[in-house]
Amino acid sequence: MESSRVVGSRMLRQPPDPSTIQDRFLVQYVGWYACPGDGYPITPRHHGWLQWFDHSRPNMKRPRVDLFPDVSSYSASELYPVPNLKTSTNEQTFLFSHFHWMVEHGVDGAFLYRWAGHLRAGQEHMRYFCDEVMDHVRKAAEKEGRVFAIQYSVTDTAINDPTGILEEDWKHIVHEKGVLSSPNYLRENGKPVIALMGFGWHGANHTPMLVRSIVAKIRKITPGGAYIIANVPAYWRTLGFDADPNSEFVSVWLDEFDAICPNISPHNGERMKADMDFIRRRLSGGRRSIDYIPSVYPGQSKYNLTNGSQGWNEARRDGGRYFWNQVYNASKLRVRTLYGVSWDDYCGGFALTPVVPHKHLLPNSDKSEFMALDEDDYSLPSDWYMRICGVAAEALHQRRLLPQTMPWQILAEYWSNQPKHKELSALSSENTAPRGYLNNIWRRKAKSQNDLRRLRKAKALPSTSPAQMRPTLGNSLSQSKIVVDIDEEHEAINPQFLRAKEMDAFADDRFEALLQLLSRILVQRVSVGKRLAAIYLDQVDAQHLTDFLDRVLDEANPADFEEKTRKRILSLLSRLAKSSQVFPARCKLTSVQCDLTKPLYQGGFGYICKGAYMGRTVCVKAVRLYERQQDSALFLRVSKELILWSHLSHPNILSFYGVWLPDESAQICIVSPWMSNGDLNHYLSLYPDAPRLPLLSDVIYGLNYLHKAKIIHADLKAANVLVSDAGRAMLADFGISQVASSRLATTTIVSLGTPQWTAPELATGDGVGPTSESDIWSFGCVVYEALTGNVPFHWYKASHQLIAAMMRRSVTPLQAPTDDGSSQIDTRLRNIMERCFNYVEKDRPTSADIIQFFAGLNIANNRPSLAKNDTTLLAAPKARAGNELDYDCVCKILKTIRQTTLEQDDGSEDEGV
Structure with a gap:
């Protein structure tokens, strides 16, 4: 079994292939929570608080949710204040009408629930509601690169024969709505996926013949046929508890469907293996096969939903262990697909999306009670269960085994090697955003005000x-x-x-x-x-x-x-x-304390001093501007650094505090955290036994973040990699970084870059601007520095000698005339370095390729988790x-x-x- 370190390493997500359901982590998405004014009205007299409160009124006497969502990361325009509901500190409580975060956590997509009871004749308002949700799920799935499929449910309805409802609605979806034409609709073996839930359950009064008939009709309606999943009772095989006792249903599941997905049960782990063994024996020797998709869920609490008839915190989450054990059991059995229940079901206490972490943050009401994540005496971040989904999804994508013990450290440090927001999500905002619209990741936004934010698209x-x-x-x-x-x-x-x-x-x-x-x-x-x-x-x-x-x-x-x-x-x-020569006002600092007459280091365009800001030691980079009229290029260099840097946020990117304009008008000072360990070279000289690979892994994660944002560093070298107190590498000096553009002049780079680290296509003056590929060459040089302690091409005494050799395409940093230690580099590392040093730019690996390479090395990382000092760096106080x-x-x-x-x-x- 692989170590938890490998399983937990953050990998940037590639959009899932919609042509297969294999190796996918999919979730249930009910999409039925609404607030006043959010989309099409449910009924003419509906008050708008759908599913949050009974009778759609927030009177606190009849809430329908136990878990209370954490809305701290949402913008104010997406929130709705709940009348008469405040926290223990007398702060207004808000609810939302959207969902997100799938892309960030590698969750591949969702099954969108459609209740048969909402589609009956006389339920036109609910039908419009369901269609509205479906329309926006489709738009967002296509924008965000997620997959989606329809899942019908006939549970909790009084319909003995739902055939007509499902037949007419599926025709409506296929032929009128054209949903299957979406490139993101999930398929298997070329056939669109559809799931059916609620058949064959105890007391549902469905017959095997009815189920066979509905399956046949769906296949007939669907051009080219359909891949149909049966969401079966947990005890489908043994016909007990929640299953219809008619034994013919077992044959229905195995003969008529392409996959079965048993309902959740407290004994999922034990039943998974027995189910899979049973299917294997029943279908052995035949040409037919069937996929087994386990349901996994974090816990359950339906006290408010059932008016107290079901227990409070009935299935305890136990800090995530309950969920992890199910995921691990599935991983152990080499299951190819997981079905998470549920992405957004706060009513049943199943929600995987963020929940208020601590009791003192819950609404304060003497009429009702809500639940936080610390109900089981664990102090957890609100996105804890999405993190577990992310680790499980990575294991599925890479076909790796999960560790039996829940990897607490990996989950706690989940964002240490991957940006939490930003480049993993292609945030979109359509002009109309009623319920069901997935803005960031499966996200629904309020209408009206956000309709004006057309700039997004x-x-x-x-x-x-x-x-x-x-x-x-x-x-x-x-x-x-x-x-x-x-x-x-x-x-x-x-x-x-x-x-x-x-x-x-x-x-x-x-x-x-x-x-x-x-x-x-x-x-x-x-x-x-x-x-x-x-x-x-x-x-x-x-x-x-x-x-x-x-x-x-x-x-x-x-x-x-x-x-x-x-x-x-x-x-x-x-x-x-x-x-x-103006800067954003929010970036201007006024309380910096620094003696600019005592520089510690000097460079070509300024000098560095040590100062203080808001009680923190800071680095003050003073840029000389005493020749402003003749030095617009230098000023542009500084402005790029400021503007780009101010909009970056990543654990492996040095934080930006702001800009300080001292009384001496000849200087503009850029303020950032003071890094006592200095740059990478200095750090390795102080700690020669420090492991190099974790630091190099940090560098490539930071570089990949820039490249995802279409930003080129353009001056990557060990001197521009700083090391934090916790021993983590952070990229710095974006003095000549720029947004990727093919129209930039070569002279900009040749004059400002450093030849020993500059890619040959830039150094030889072929009229090319910096690219992500040229950054990769420079990254190879940083690897060379870290592993050998030498400057790349140290055997050349003059730059023109190096450039001449590059023009002959005859030299890389690994070709020193005498042994400089590079011959001792591990073969695997040497191979990736040689790829970085390829003279054909398109044949160099991408930053994402190199991240995958480092993940495969199973690097031991004994560094402490993000220490207090590092956390402070990430949460740098910008001026306001x-x-x-x-x-x-x-x-x-x-x-x-x-x-x-x-x-x-x-x-x-x-x-x-």
Whole structure:
């Protein structure tokens, strides 16, 4: 069995292949929680709190959930205040109407539940509700790269013969909705997957003939046939407890279906092996096979849902052990697919998504009680069960065995080698986001206010009919028209349109209207940069526009925009910094204590001092700007570092505190944490026995984060890798980093880069700009430094000698004329280094390839978990300026940009920074 270290190593997720259900971690997704104003009304008199409270009223007497969700990571515009429900500290309680996080944790997709009872004649409002959820699940699955499939349920209904309902609805889905045409609809052997739940259960009064008939009809309706899963009772084989005692059902499951997925039970682990052995014996010697998909769940509590008839915390989670034991048993049996119950079912206490971690954070009510994760006396992060899903999903994807003992350390450090947010999720926001819409990862967003955030997709706003509009709590916008006309853009910036105070500035209609206006400019594909250069902006106006663009990027995940849109915004910020020499106000520090007359180190464009900020020791990089008029390239170099760095967040990227402008006007100082261990070379000289591989693994994780964000480091070397107090490597010095663009001049790199670490295509002056491939060459050089203690190409005394050798394509750092230690490098490492040093750029490995290589080495990592000091670095306190945006000023600038016309107005020019 492999070690838990290997199983737990974070791997960047590739989108799952929708053509197979094998090696997949899939979850149940009910998608039925709603808040007032969220999408299509359930009934004309419905109050909107679907499933959160009985009778749809938050009167606290009849809540339907035991577990209370953790909503701390959601933006205010996505939350709904619950009337009369506050925490023990008298803070307002909120609920949500969306779900997310699948992509981040490697969960491959979901089975979307459709209850037969909601699809009956006379239930048109519920039918529209179900279709609305399905539409947005499909859109988000396609955007986010997840798979999805339909799962019908006839449980808890009074339908003795659901044949007509399922037949008509499946025709509706296949032929009218065209759901199977989605490239992300899950298939197996070319056939679309569909699951049926609730048949053959005790007391359901279904007959084997009925089930055979429904399966036949579904296969007939589906072009090319269907791969059908039976969600069977837990005791389907022994016909006890929850199963219909008719023994003919056993033959139905094994003869008519392509896979069976038994219901959850307290003895899942023991029953899995017995079930699989039984199937193997029954089908041995025949041509037919059937897949076995176990259900796994974290625990159960249905006290509020059943009005007290079922026990409180009935199936205790035990800090995750209950869930882990089921996952481990499935792994031990080499199961290829897992079905997690449930991604979002807070009613049954099954939810895998975040739950309030501590009791004192729960709502305080004398009429009802809710549950936190510490109910079992464990102090856990709110996403603990999603982390377990992530580790289990990795094992499935890599076909690895899980350890029998739950890997507490791996789960506790789950994000230490992988960004928690950001590049793993292609965050999207459609123009209408009613219930069921998966924004980040299976995520549903509130309507109205977020409809204005068109910048996310940079597409024109389609018209919205009055029938589609539903009022959102605290929303004063016109119900007949949410998209303001061009002439009304300026008038739309009005304080009377603010949401309730608890919705704060993030949902401020003035800001939303500016976003809409910026979106309209960007979708025109004109050169905003050139237009900006054509109009005069004084420093005051430039500052307001800079703050607005910075806020657009800062108040969302880095992956919140399409790649080109984000690059254009970064480009505009860079142009403003270059032309107007202004910085985002939130990045300006005012309380830095530092004596700039006592530098510790000096470089080509400035010097480094040690200072203090908010009680922390900081590194102050002072950049000389005494020749501003003649040194715009140098200033641009600094502005890139500031703007790019301020929007990065990763454990292997040095944190950014902000910029300090001391009284001496000749300096701009960039402030970051002080790293007492120094750079990688210095650290290894202090600790020569320190293991190299964990540090190099840190470097490639940080580099992969940059590459995922389309950022090129362009000056990677050991001197630009700093080491934290916990012995973790962090990338630094983005002085010549830039957003990837094919139009950058070679001279930018040759003049600023370091020849010994520079890829040959850059050093030889072939007119190429830095690329992710050139970063990989540099990474190979860092590996060489760490393993040999030498500078790459140390045998060349002059740069022109090295460049000449590179032009002959005859040299790599591994070809020293005398033994410099490189001959002693492990064969596997030497092979990956040689691949990094390939003169054909496209044949070099990617950063993701190298991460997979390191994972395969099973590296022993005895370093402490993220220590307090390191955690502090990750949670670096950035400045927060008290200045409010001048909305009128920004609106005026944007309208001027929009109305300006140029002879050459190609928007693609904006993409290079």
